[in-house]
Amino acid sequence: MSSPNAESTAFRSALEVIRAVEPRVADAIAAELADQRESLKLIASENYASPATLLAMGNWFSDKYAEGTVGRRFYAGCQNVDTIEALAAEHARELFGAAHAYVQPHSGIDANLVAFWAVLADRVEAPALKRAQARQVNDLTEADWFALRRELGNQRMLGMSLDAGGHLTHGFRPNISGKMFDQRSYGTDPATGLIDYDKVAEAAREFKPLILVAGYSAYPRKVNFRIMREIADSVGATFMVDMAHFAGLVAGKVFTGDFDPVPHAHIVTTTTHKSLRGPRGGMVLCQPELAEQVDRGCPMVLGGPLPHVMAAKAVALAEARRPDFADYAQRIVANAQALAEGLLRRGATLVTGGTDNHLAIIDVTSYGLTGRQAEQALLDAGIVTNRNSVPQDPNGAWYTSGIRIGTPALTTRGLGTAEMDTIAELIHTVLSQTRPGANADGTPSKAKYALDAAVADKVSRQASELLTGFPLYPTVDLT
Numbered sequence: 401m402s403s404p405n406a407e408s409t410a411f412r413s414a415l416e417v418i419r420a421v422e423p424r425v426a427d428a429i430a431a432e433l434a435d436q437r438e439s440l441k442l443i444a445s446e447n448y449a450s451p452a453t454l455l456a457m458g459n460w461f462s463d464k465y466a467e468g469t470v471g472r473r474f475y476a477g478c479q480n481v482d483t484i485e486a487l488a489a490e491h492a493r494e495l496f497g498a499a500h501a502y503v504q505p506h507s508g509i510d511a512n513l514v515a516f517w518a519v520l521a522d523r524v525e526a527p528a529l530k531r532a533q534a535r536q537v538n539d540l541t542e543a544d545w546f547a548l549r550r551e552l553g554n555q556r557m558l559g560m561s562l563d564a565g566g567h568l569t570h571g572f573r574p575n576i577s578g579k580m581f582d583q584r585s586y587g588t589d590p591a592t593g594l595i596d597y598d599k600v601a602e603a604a605r606e607f608k609p610l611i612l613v614a615g616y617s618a619y620p621r622k623v624n625f626r627i628m629r630e631i632a633d634s635v636g637a638t639f640m641v642d643m644a645h646f647a648g649l650v651a652g653k654v655f656t657g658d659f660d661p662v663p664h665a666h667i668v669t670t671t672t673h674k675s676l677r678g679p680r681g682g683m684v685l686c687q688p689e690l691a692e693q694v695d696r697g698c699p700m701v702l703g704g705p706l707p708h709v710m711a712a713k714a715v716a717l718a719e720a721r722r723p724d725f726a727d728y729a730q731r732i733v734a735n736a737q738a739l740a741e742g743l744l745r746r747g748a749t750l751v752t753g754g755t756d757n758h759l760a761i762i763d764v765t766s767y768g769l770t771g772r773q774a775e776q777a778l779l780d781a782g783i784v785t786n787r788n789s790v791p792q793d794p795n796g797a798w799y800t801s802g803i804r805i806g807t808p809a810l811t812t813r814g815l816g817t818a819e820m821d822t823i824a825e826l827i828h829t830v831l832s833q834t835r836p837g838a839n840a841d842g843t844p845s846k847a848k849y850a851l852d853a854a855v856a857d858k859v860s861r862q863a864s865e866l867l868t869g870f871p872l873y874p875t876v877d878l879t
C-alpha cells in the first residue's frame with residue numbers, strides 16, 4: 401500500500417499542473433470524479449480502475465513510438481517499453497495460464513482484429529493473403545470482398561447472434577469483421593434462453609466455419625468451452641473465445657475447468673477495462689503456434705502501441721494476481737445473483753431466469769415497457785443501466801426490450817448482497833411505476849414514457865443515500 405495521502409496528493413498535483421494550462425480540462429476531470437461518485441452504476445461493461453493503474457498512464461511512456469514487439473522494434477531506444485511490455489505479458493501469462501500474451505491492442509475490437517488476421521495468416525494460403533494485404537481495405541467494394549473471401553478459401557465465422565448476447569465484432573455488419581467473414585450465428589434455446597450446444601454443433605457441421613467464436617457481452621450464463629472446443633475440432637475450425645466481459649471472472653478463478661476459456665481455446669481475446677478492472681485496452685492470449693502471427697498485430701492492424709497503457713496493464717494485471725482479486729470476482733457473482741433474486745422475488749422477468757456471471761438481462765416487456773423507456777426512466781431516478789436486446793426481440797435493436805445490469809463496478813465500491821436487494825427494490829419501483837407514452841396521433845410510442853417526478857426523486861435520493869456508505873476512490877480527496 402502507498403502512504404495514506406499519496407493518492408490524494410498525486411491527483412491534486414496533477415490537476416494543479418493541468419489547470420495552469422487549460423483550467424477547463426482540469427475542471428472536467430474533477431467533475432467526472434464527482435459524477436462517478438454520485439452515480440449508481442450498473443453498466444455491466446464498466447468498472448473503476450485503481451489509482452495505481454490510473455496514475456501509471458499519465459507519464460512520458462506516452463511520448464514513445466515502439467512499433468514491433470519486445471526486443472524487435474522498428475524504433476531505437478525502446479528498452480524501457482520492452483521492460484513494461486514484457487512485464488505486462490508475463491503477468492497475463494501467469495494470471496491466465498496462457499502460453500503467449502500480446503498486450504498491445506488498444507481496445508477489445510482491436511484485439512479481435514489481431515486475432516482474426518492471425519488465424520487467417522496461419523490457416524489461409526499465403527499468396528492470397530499477401531494480395532489482400534497489399535490493397536487498401538477502404539478501397540474494397542462489396543464484390544471485392546466476395547471475391548477475396550472466395551480467393552482465400554473458407555473464410556467463414558460462426559458466432560453468437562447479437563440478440564442472444566453476441567458482439568458486433570463477431571462478424572456483424574456494422575463492424576469490419578462482417579466484411580471479412582461470411583458469418584452465420586447461433587442463438588439460444590427459445591424456451592430456456594440457454595445456448596443449445598447440439599444446435600451449435602449442427603450449425604458447425606452445416607456451415608464448416610474457419611473460426612468458431614464463443615463469448616458475449618449480454619449472456620447471463622456460463623459457457624462450456626470444453627464442449628465448444630470439441631465442436632470446433634469436429635469441423636476443423638479454430639476456436640476463439642472473446643472474454644472481454646468476463647475476463648475478471650476467469651482471472652479471479654470463478655470460471656474454472658470447462659468454463660475457463662484459456663485451456664480450451666486456440667486464441668482468446670479480451671478487453672482490460674471491464675470486469676478485469678484495468679486501463680482501457682485489449683489483449684490477446686494464444687497457443688504457441690499462433691504467437692508469431694499475433695505478434696504481427698502492430699503494424700498489421702494496430703497503430704503504434706500505447707506504452708503508457710501497457711504500463712497500466714502491467715499494474716492492473718499484477719493487482720489481479722493478488723488473492724483479494726479472487727475474492728472480488730466471487731463477490732461480483734454473488735452480487736449479480738442477489739440482484740437477480742431480488743428482482744425475481746418482486747416479479748421481474750429475467751432472460752434465462754437468473755445469472756451465473758456478472759450480469760443479468762431484465763425483460764421489461766412484462767412491465768409494458770421498451771428497453772429505451774425503461775433505460776430513460778431508470779436514469780431519471782439516478783440508476784445508470786443500458787438497454788439491450790433480448791432473444792428474438794420484438795422491439796428491434798434500437799428500442800429493444802431489455803435492460804442489462806451488471807455488478808463489477810458497484811462491487812469495486814464495496815456494495816454487497818444486502819445493498820443489491822435494496823437496488824432490486826429501487827429498480828422494480830421505477831419500472832412498475834413507469835407508464836408507456838403515446839405519439840401525437842395516439843399510437844403507442846416506443847420512446848415516450850411517464851414517471852411521476854416524486855417517485856423519480858424519491859428513488860434518486862435513496863440511491864444516493866445507499867452510495868454514501870460506499871465512497872468511490874476513498875483515498876482520493878481533491879479538496
Ligand SMILES: *Cc1c(COP(=O)(O)O)cnc(C)c1O
Nearest residue numbers: 507508509567616617644645671
Ligand atoms: C466490449 C466488447 C468488445 C469491444 O471492446 P472495446 O474495447 O470497446 O473495443 C469486444 N467484444 C466483446 C464481447 C465486448 O463485450
